Amino acid sequence: MNRPERNSLKKDFSVFISYPSIKSEKGTAQIGQNRQFQWFKQHSVIYPIVPAYAATLLGREGYDVFWDDAIAKEEDYETWLSRIEESKPDLIAIETKTPVVKRHWEIINQIKEKSPHTKTVLMGDHVTKLPEESMEKSKTDFVITGGDYDFILLNICNHLTKGDNLESGIWYRDEEHIINTGKFNLNHDLNKLPLIDRELTMWKLYSENGNYKYLPGTYTMVGRDCWWGRCKFCSWPSLYPKYRTRSPESLFEEIKQLVEKYKVKEVMDDTGTFPVGDWLKEFCGLMIDSGLNKKVRISCNMRFGILKYEDYLLMRKAGFRFLLFGLESANQETLDMIDKGIKVEDIRHGCMIAKKAGLNPHLTVMIGYPWETYKMAQNTINLAKDIFEEGYADTLQATIVMPYPNTSLYKECKKNNLLEIKHRDWEKFDMRSKILKSPLKEEQIKELTSSLYKLFFTPKYAWNQFISIRNPDDVKYLFRGFSKIVGKHLRDFAR
Ligand code: SF4
Known part of the structure; x- marks a missing residue:
């Protein structure tokens, strides 16, 4: 099975940054780093930079990160889902866009069926505007609002593994209640970002x-x-x-x-x-x-x-x-x-x-x-x-x-x-x-x-x-x- 290679020292918490393939008669959804959503018939992908920073930050912190872009790899949905079922990652983060947000809700619900312990995170412009909608319509555990989802994803992982306080801009569940940590702020210092780990994030694909x-x-x-x-x-x-x-x-x-x-x-x-x-x-x-x-x-x-x-x-x-x-x-x-x-x-x-x-x-x-x-x-x-x-x-x-x-x-x-x-x-x-x-x-x-x-x-x-x-x-x-x-x-x- 295509279980990703472990790439870090901290092997007890695996994070997948995932773009499951979504197809329609119009083509394949192009999501990452795409300012205007498009269906593409010809294969063409753009390097998703902010998620690449997220993977880099998490890898550097010792998490077991897998760059899981099934769209860039031209991998079909069933193969992707089987890998999730087999790998059972601790957390899957998915960037979404308006035209496919409903598909992502279904995907998240399927992840939860196949691997109930996996925490799921949705991020992107649509959920920044309407976080509550995705919390209500799907079983997602977290929604990140604002564009610094690299820093915030790291914060969520540190919260789950070390008990760090969640920073502002996050929606999550507590028992049956939907809670949020308030309006996101952009006080992260971009100059503190490491150079993107291009190997980890499979830059060649793009x-x-x-x-x-x-x-x-x-x-x-x-x-x-x-x-x-x-x-x-x-x-x-x-x-x-x-x-x-x-x-x-x-x-x-x-x-x-x-x-x-x-x-x-x-x-x-x-x-x-x-x-x-x-x-x-x-x-x-x-x-x-x-x-x-x-x-x-x-x-x-x-x-x-x-x-x-x-x-x-x-x-x-x-x-x-x-x-x-x-x-x-x-x-x-x-x-x-x-x-x-x-x-x-x-x-x-x-x-x-x-x-x-x-x-x-x-x-x-x-x-x-x-x-x-x-x-x-x-x-x-x-x-x-x-x-x-x-x-x-x-x-x-x-x-x-x-x-x-x-x-x-x-x-x-x-x-x-x-x-x-x-x-x-x-x-x-x-x-x-x-x-x-x-x-x-x-x-x-x-x-x-x-x-x-x-x-x-x-x-x-x-x-x-x-x-x-x-x-x-x-x-x-x-x-x-x-x-x-x-x-x-x-x-x-x-x-
Ligand atoms: S707000 Fe800035 S990035 Fe957006 S369309 Fe206008 S000039 Fe371009």
Whole structure:
């Protein structure tokens, strides 16, 4: 049986950090480190950074940790469940998302049948907003609220093994009662986090994600989570209402280790928005002075309207490559309504100067705001198309507006009776269907969305990409991108 190897000295308390495989006719649920839930038909996984920190902290403390990502391992549910039955871990922690939370309740109940003594923990953005719901609807023992579920999971294990007091942000059972320790706080010092134990957390499973141009690639997350933190559709500010970062030196040391020890060629830092100002300058200086900028490429999430051309030049020199920007809408009214904090004119200009500095901007666009007419949605598509055709952005991605329950967009839509779904129809929040009332029909949203992906098949784009080819890695990257668009995006939004 696939009993994991014991990896630590403390063998009397085993902790599984688990992603049981969840499938539907739409594909496999992608959960870890995924800001917007998706079903994937093509295998593609992202390294779940905060759970990886949890595993590292627990391993370092002497717990017997097993990284149990059945989704990344492409292991079916029955195999996973048999292993749980055989291994009978002391604790299983599962990260959940809105569209699959009900499936996770069933899974937890099955775990309890197969291994009654196993303690179960649910964590993630959905349960941060609605902890009581999961306590009531499933037999889970604990719910962690807030995004520091690495530190808090360690606290729960220390509570169970050593009697430590539970810290704030935890829901649990006492006999028949559901109790909580109050509102979570984010007073954990990120600079005290150890470097992620990449072997323990099987980093290789995630090292060929289609977003990387140079392989192997991996993820880091130097900040939690976004210094803006106000966009009304974004669920991460509810996990991290306070912005914190590790020091520039610590990210530099982490990347150095990744390059020297694991031969990593590309790093995606998935902080909601990468730090700017003196922090960024200091980090770039470290990369340049050490020569590490010549050995690795870095990608990150960025916002329009904050960095100047000189900043982008410095980033390019420091090894940055791919910058992911949220365009969201080309209508100022919408940008203001969602509190994006940018002007429409920042978008084209931001792409232009980043591109001119030698970076590869990537745009994310959303369609289906309840107040946007077809013409307004078409404006957004047109702007994205123009930027793309002008060669100021290299890749883009379109999604349907999804008001997760922990966002202020959800609250506002609910108040204004704009939700098209029934109360707590959580499985519908899967980016496939329109769940907000809108002047657009579902077909129109899908048609607009797929029209964006068709841009990848224009002669102009093909030519721009052809002239940018410098080495075999560029060709392979283009091929991976192409198969992702055909195999996933166009199929997802086909009528
Ligand atoms: S800028 Fe990005 S990460 Fe920050 S709140 Fe807006 S959508 Fe979320």
